[in-house]
Amino acid sequence: MKKTGLAILIAAAFAASLTGCQKQEKQAANGETGxxxxxxxxxxxxxxxxxxxxxxxxxxxxxxxxxxxxxxxxxxxxxxxxxxxxxxxxxxxxxxxxxxxxxxxxxxxxxxxxxxxxxHNTSGIISRKGEGMASPKGLEGKKYATWDNPVEKAMIKDVMESDGGDFSKVEMIPSTVTDEVSALKTKSVDAIWIFYAWAGIKMDLEGLDTDYFAFKDINPVFDYxxxxxxxxxxxxxxxxxxxxxxxxxxxxxxxxxxxxxxxxxxxxxxxxxxxxxxxxxxxxxxxxxxxxxxxxxxxxxxxxxxxxxxxxxxxKGLSKAEIPENTGFSNDYLPQ
CATH class of the missing domain: 3.40.190.10 (Periplasmic binding protein-like II)
Incomplete structure (x- = not known):
């Protein structure tokens, strides 16, 4: 009886150990930790x-x-x-x-x-206050720090033309901006594309008076x-x-x-x-x-x-191939 009981205990322990190993292997395969x-x-x-x-x-x-x-x-x-x-x-x-x-x-x-x-899109163009860039037309003749991105430039052209401006008159300066406040204070550039929630707030905290316009406020298409x-x-x-x-x-x-x-x-x-x-x-x-x-x-x-x-x-021909309707997003995984 004792030998039989011991054998049962050993078998049970082995089975539990095997089950645990299998579980760990399954978790590892599924990318689980514990x-x-x-x-x-x-x-x-x-x-x-x-x-x-x-x-x-x-x-x-x-x-x-x-x-x-x-x-x-x-x-x-x-x-x-x-x-x-x-x-x-x-x-x-x-x-x-x-x-x-x-x-x-x-x-x-x-x-x-x-x-x-x-x-909503909180990005737009910021500039030193009172220098005429409170609206897009004011970018004419001014130095803008560009990433030389086709979509970026097309958006600026769009909002300028809607304001009666001429995009060809903007002086495009390759962007090396790492600190927007310093860039505007030193006048190395006149206008910068920013996300207001960070760079715009920083301007205010550092006491630099600015003008700003948001792309979405000028053309609803840009409220992406x-x-x-x-x-x-x-x-x-x-x-x-x-x-x-x-x-x-x-x-x-x-x-x-x-x-x-x-x-x-x-x-x-x-x-x-x-x-x-x-x-x-x-x-x-x-x-x-x-x-x-x-x-x-x-x-x-x-x-x-x-x-x-x-x-x-x-x-505008800004996509290398046409982007079909409803491409690239899904709400199916959000809480219902």
Missing amino acids: SLKKVTFVLDWTPNTNHTGLYVAQEKGYFKDAGLSVEIVQPPEDGAEVLVASGKADFGMSFQDTMAPALVGDDALPITAVAAVIQ YTPVIIAGNDFLERDPETARAFLGALSKGYEDAVKNPEEAAEILLKAAPELDEKLVMKSQKYLADQYQADVDVWGYIDPERWNRFYNWLNE
Whole structure:
């Protein structure tokens, strides 16, 4: 009886051990760490207030509650899109305008925008106050710091012509701007394309009086989505439930940043202590009204607005191949 009992115990222990090994192997194959599934998110740039919801969700355990272990990594030189498309990252941050070349043609990347971080385009042109550049026409004869991007230049041409201006009269200076405030103060340039939530707030904090116009206020076509969360198409097809779990947890992070921007700013500063505290605090308060704005669910992408911008690219010949309607985005993975 004792030998039989011992044999049963050994067999049971072996079976439990085998089951545990099989479970670990399955978790490893699925990218899981312990009981949590590993997800990799690649930023578009160094940490800033566009990313706050990500860090809030991490700090408050929303990812863990969703069964996820999220690793946040810096982007490579060729950007988040390539890393996500290759499957080396599950999610990343991109922009509707810079995504466009990756969506069509022979070298298209298998990526999809699955959430809008901010509901409206907060970018525009900033200049020193009182020098005539409060509206686009005023850029005539002025030095503009350009990235020499065809879409960038076409947008400036569009808003200038709608204001009665002549784009050919703008002095295009190759952009080497690393500090927008210094660039304007030293008059190395007269006008810079900025995202107001960061560079515009910084101008104000450093006491530089400026004029500013937003592209979306002049032409609604330019109220496109910037930035957006992207995911790899293979990942979305293979594991839609993990995608939904991730975005569900992430949405809680951004909702918290809307409700309590000061607390959210402190969490971002904890994750990235090298950032300027005053800038982060003021930027966070500005973005609290922008993350969700006029939609019921954080992250929602309006098909009409998405298509309107890509249709404009098509009409202007700014896409290497025509971008079909409803290409490159999905609301299917957002919380319902």
